[in-house]
Amino acid sequence: MASSPTAVISIGSKAPIKKAxxxxxxxxxxxxxxxxxxxIVVTLSFFLVSVTxxxxxxxxxxxxxxxxxxxxxxxxxxxxxxxxxxxxDYLGGLVQGDLGNSYFSKRPIVDELVEKLPATLExxxxxxxxxxxxxxxxxxxxxxxxxxLPDKVSRFVTGVFQAIPxxxxxxxxxxxxxxxxxxxxxxxxRVGLVETGPxxxxxxxxxxxxxxxxxxxxxxAAHHLMLPVLTLGxxxxxxxxxxxxxxIGKALNSQQAQFARAMGLPERTVVRYAFAESRTTIVTYxxxxxxxxxxxxxxxxxxxxxNGIGTWSLQGITKLDLPVVQGMVLVAGAITLIVxxxxxxxxxxxxxxxxxx
Amino acid sequence: xxxxLVLDVRNLAxxxxxxxxxxxxxxxIDLQVHRGEIVGIMGESGCGKSTTVKGILRLLxxxxxxxxxxxxxxxxxxxxxxxxxVMESIRGRHIGFVAQNPFGSLNPIYSxxxxxxxxxxxxxxxxxxxxxxxxxxxxxxxxxxVAPERVLSGYAxxxxxxxxxxxxxxxxxxxxxxxxxxxxxxxxxDATVQAQILDLISGLxxxxxxxxxxxxxxLGVIAQYCQRAVVMYQGEIVESGDVMQVMVNPQHEYxxxxxxxxxxxxGRLNVAR
Numbered sequence: 001m002a003s004s005p006t007a008v009i010s011i012g013s014k015a016p017i018k019k020a021x022x023x024x025x026x027x028x029x030x031x032x033x034x035x036x037x038x039x040i041v042v043t044l045s046f047f048l049v050s051v052t053x054x055x056x057x058x059x060x061x062x063x064x065x066x067x068x069x070x071x072x073x074x075x076x077x078x079x080x081x082x083x084x085x086x087x088x089d090y091l092g093g094l095v096q097g098d099l100g101n102s103y104f105s106k107r108p109i110v111d112e113l114v115e116k117l118p119a120t121l122e123x124x125x126x127x128x129x130x131x132x133x134x135x136x137x138x139x140x141x142x143x144x145x146x147x148x149l150p151d152k153v154s155r156f157v158t159g160v161f162q163a164i165p166x167x168x169x170x171x172x173x174x175x176x177x178x179x180x181x182x183x184x185x186x187x188x189x190r191v192g193l194v195e196t197g198p199x200x201x202x203x204x205x206x207x208x209x210x211x212x213x214x215x216x217x218x219x220x221a222a223h224h225l226m227l228p229v230l231t232l233g234x235x236x237x238x239x240x241x242x243x244x245x246x247x248i249g250k251a252l253n254s255q256q257a258q259f260a261r262a263m264g265l266p267e268r269t270v271v272r273y274a275f276a277e278s279r280t281t282i283v284t285y286x287x288x289x290x291x292x293x294x295x296x297x298x299x300x301x302x303x304x305x306x307n308g309i310g311t312w313s314l315q316g317i318t319k320l321d322l323p324v325v326q327g328m329v330l331v332a333g334a335i336t337l338i339v340x341x342x343x344x345x346x347x348x349x350x351x352x353x354x355x356x357x
Numbered sequence: 358x359x360x361x362l363v364l365d366v367r368n369l370a371x372x373x374x375x376x377x378x379x380x381x382x383x384x385x386i387d388l389q390v391h392r393g394e395i396v397g398i399m400g401e402s403g404c405g406k407s408t409t410v411k412g413i414l415r416l417l418x419x420x421x422x423x424x425x426x427x428x429x430x431x432x433x434x435x436x437x438x439x440x441x442x443v444m445e446s447i448r449g450r451h452i453g454f455v456a457q458n459p460f461g462s463l464n465p466i467y468s469x470x471x472x473x474x475x476x477x478x479x480x481x482x483x484x485x486x487x488x489x490x491x492x493x494x495x496x497x498x499x500x501x502x503v504a505p506e507r508v509l510s511g512y513a514x515x516x517x518x519x520x521x522x523x524x525x526x527x528x529x530x531x532x533x534x535x536x537x538x539x540x541x542x543x544x545x546x547d548a549t550v551q552a553q554i555l556d557l558i559s560g561l562x563x564x565x566x567x568x569x570x571x572x573x574x575x576l577g578v579i580a581q582y583c584q585r586a587v588v589m590y591q592g593e594i595v596e597s598g599d600v601m602q603v604m605v606n607p608q609h610e611y612x613x614x615x616x617x618x619x620x621x622x623x624g625r626l627n628v629a630r
Contacts, residue, residue, distance in 0.1 A: 147420075255461035258416050262456075263528065264449030265479045267441075276466045352512040353465055 023345045030341040038333050045329045046090060049322050050083055056103050056320045077103055090326070099330070100323035102316075109327040112312065117331065118203025119190055120301070120308030123228055124293045130233030132286050135240020142241065143249035144271065154241065161238035167299040170231040174303070177227060184227045187304040191220050228304045232297055236289055243285050247278035280347045280354075287343040291336040295328060362431050363536055363568045364390040364413075369425040369437075371405075371412045383408050383592045386425075388570075390536065395562060395569045397583035397600065399576060399615070405592040406572045410538045414454060415444055430536070450480050453529035453537045455558065457544040459521035463513035469493070469524055470509040476531055496527040500557060519550035526558055537562060537569040543578075555582055576619055580604055588612045 057073040058065070065073075074080045078089070093100055099109035142154035161169070177184045190205050191197060198208035198217055205221035251257060251274035260270050298310030309328060316324025348354045369386040372379050383405040390396050398406045412423045413436060428436035433451050434443055448454070456462050464472055473493035477484040484492065490509065497505035500523040513521055522542065529537065539558060543551035559582045562569045571583060579586050580600060587597040588609065596609040607613045 253418065255456060255458065256464055258411075259454070259456060259462035259525070260464070260475075261416055262414060262448055262454035263476050263479065264445050264447070265475060266445055269475060269479060273464055273466075276464075351466060352468075353514045 023348065026344060026348075027341060030337065030344075034334065034337045034341075037337060038330060041329055041333045042091075042094070042326060043087075045326060046087055046322070047083070049320065049325050050086075052320060054320050055079075056322070059319055060103060099327045102324050103321045104319060109323050112324075113309070113327055113331060114203070116307060116309045116312050119205075119306060120294060120297075120310055122204045122206065123225065123232070123301075123306060123308060124290060124297060126225060126229045127232035127236065127297075128286055128290045128293065130229055131236035131240050131289070132282065134233065135237035136244045136282055138237065139241040139244025139246075140248050140271075140275070142245040143252055143274075146249055151245075154245070158238045158241040158245075161234050162242070164235065166231055166235045166297070167303050169235055170228065170300050170303040173227050173231055177230075185220070185223050187227065188224070189305045189307055190224055191217065192224070195220060228300060228306060231300055231303075232293065236293075239289070240282070240285065244278065244282060247281045248274050251275075251277040280351045283346055283350065284343055287339050291339045294335055295332050361392040362389060362429075363392050363394075364388070364570075365427065365429040365431065366413060367426040367428075369409065369412060369423065369428065371408055371417065371421055371423055373417070373421040375420070381592065383412060386594055388587065388594075390568045390570060392535075392568055393563070393566045394585060395559060395571055395583045397579035397586045398570060398572045398589060399574060399579050399586060400589035401574060401615075404589045406589050407540050409589070410454075410540055410570060410572055414448055414452060414538065416454075446480065449476060449529070449534070450532045451534050451536065453532075453534040455522075455525055455529050455537065455539045455542045457541040459516075459518065459525045460513055462525050463521060463528075465513050468510055468512055472528060473509075473531060476528060480532060482532070492531065493527070496531050497524070499561075500524070500527045501553075502527075518546050519553060522546065522550075522554050523557065526554075526561070530561060533565070535567055537567060538572070539569060540572045541574070542571075543573075576604070576616060588615065 055070075055074075057070050057077060057079055061070050061073055071080075078086060081089075090100065097110070099113075101108050102112060105112070138154045138158060142151040142158075145151045164172075173184075174187055178186060185192060195217065197205055198212045198214055201208045201211050206218060206225070209215075209218040209221055252270070254274075254277075256277070257270050257274060260273055261267075265273075295310050295313055298314045300306070301308050301310035302314070309331065313324060313328035315321070316328065366386060366388040369383065369388070370381060371383040372381050386409055388396070388409070398409065400406050408417065411417050412421075413428055415423055415436070417423065423437070425437040430436055430447065430451060434447060436444065436447065439447070463469070467475075470490060470493060473496070474484075474486055474489040477489045477492070493509055494505045497508055502508055502520065502523055508516065508520070508524065513524075516524065526542075537558070542558060543554050546554060555578060559569070561567070571578070573579060583600050585598065586600040586603040588595050588603065588607075588611065590609075590611045596603060596607065596612045603612065604616060607616055
């Protein structure tokens with residue numbers, strides 16, 4: 001052999017150090033970002049809701065109230081104070097973990113969140129999981145059989161579900177699966193009307209009912225989750241299918257796939273390579289959809305009488321219930337940023353090309 | 358070079374179904390490769406030289422069809438009529454393939470070590486991970502990589518272009534194929550690295566008495582490394598023969614033009630003056 005390499009390459013010299021401290025440093029910088037971002041968001045929404053026309057006191061008092069009553073309510077809520085004083089008060093409470101009380105239910109926001117957030121998390125988490133599995137499977141089939149019958153079927157079904165608004169699909173599912181077929185329970189929330197939820201441990205009815213050993217309640221909870229999860233899951237599966245079809249399709253036709261085939265690797269290995277190459281895109285997509293669904297699925301919660309933060313915040317906004325809106329903004333913002341930080345860590349672990357420098 | 362045939366292709370044609378109808382990018386190709394021989398396929402881009410090579414390996418997309426009277430990989434199989442399973446066992450094991458742009462060839466997600474192991478697994482060589490690592494180490498040394506351990510545990514993006522192509526060559530030859538297809542193996546690499554890679558790959562072929570089909574548009578490369586040259590034009594072979602004969606005394610009009618189009622230092626100086 002005539003050649004002799006002249007340069008010694010220096011690979012991997014930085015990699016091990018990066019791997020050890022990368023995620024930790026990322027979390028710390030994101031934490032700082034989280035606090036300042038939440039501060040800005042909370043401030044913005046505080047003033048925005050405060051200057052919105054309409055008087056919560058009047059809404060609470062009702063149409064028959066006298067002017068004195070309204071004044072009294074305003075004084076009780078502290079609404080007669082100047083806006084800056086209220087803002088400083090609010091921030092002061094916030095620092096101590098006090099998000100204030102709802103104007104209407106009078107209950108602490110923290111209590112309401114603890115009660116309602118798990119319902120939404122359970123629903124959204126399962127929906128995104130369902131959407132990922134079903135969507136990626138449909139997309140992979142489409143990519144592999146590109147242009148042929150399975151692809152055409154997959155694309156048609158995907159197109160249909162993408163075109164249906166989620167709440168409308170919910171109504172159709174209620175009509176067909178509950179009313180006509182009787183396969184699902186009535187849309188009465190997380191459990192039946194006469195049932196009560198399990199003792200609270202994690203807030204997830206599925207987990208808590210199992211922990212309590214109440215198997216009948218577990219089945220009921222799972223049964224009640226079926227339609228809302230199907231509703232959100234099918235609509236978002238369509239989006240996943242579209243993304244998966246294009247990314248997996250691209251990976252299957254890449255030069256890398258061609259070289260793998262040229263090395264004699266069997267087709268299933270080539271498909272596995274393609275999955276590996278598209279998994280970062282799909283995981284990112286799942287994270288983004290998860291974050292946007294938190295509260296973004298409010299209408300579907302309404303349709304299924306789901307007592308989660310979507311319904312809660314929707315009511316808060318229509319009633320100008322400032323502490324509720326603020327609580328929602330805080331929680332949704334915090335969870336979104338946490339999810340994105342987790343995403344960055346996961347994607348970094350899945351793809352060696354990405355470093356958190 | 359001997360008279361022993363390694364590959365005998367007769368009347369190869371490729372058809373591709375497109376939405377606008379059927380296209381025939383390659384027609385009536387006859388190609389013989391002997392043991393120890395390096396055959397160069399030259400021609401302008403789009404003339405079908407890559408398609409020919411990929412057609413023989415059946416690496417073209419699902420919309421394309423390869424037909425031939427025979428694609429005889431002597432002593433192994435007739436690839437014109439081989440099943441998918443047989444093709445998978447031939448590729449990598451009996452015919453190696455090196456493409457241009459090594460970063461496109463290597464898997465970006467898996468370590469280099471893992472990619473060597475996948476090859477062992479695919480061909481059921483029975484090599485365990487440790488054994489596969491040993492083989493990979495010696496292959497990497499064989500292609501002139503100085504720190505093979507480091508390369509092995511690293512990823513494609515950490516390599517330079519020349520290093521990456523060396524890794525690709527090591528992968529492609531790891532099971533000792535008798536025949537190597539190199540499809541523009543140095544396109545996109547630095548000029549100095551190009552020569553190193555071509556020296557390396559032709560050296561590997563010569564020392565082991567293997568054969569190679571080298572696809573390139575670079576006539577200088579053909580003249581320097583190949584014994585026989587095949588000239589393709591618009592999907593057909595217009596001329597083939599001993600490389601010196603083709604270069605010095607081209608018969609076909611296209612070959613004459615092709616060789617005439619090579620810029621000469623002399624001519625440039627005249628223009629400058």
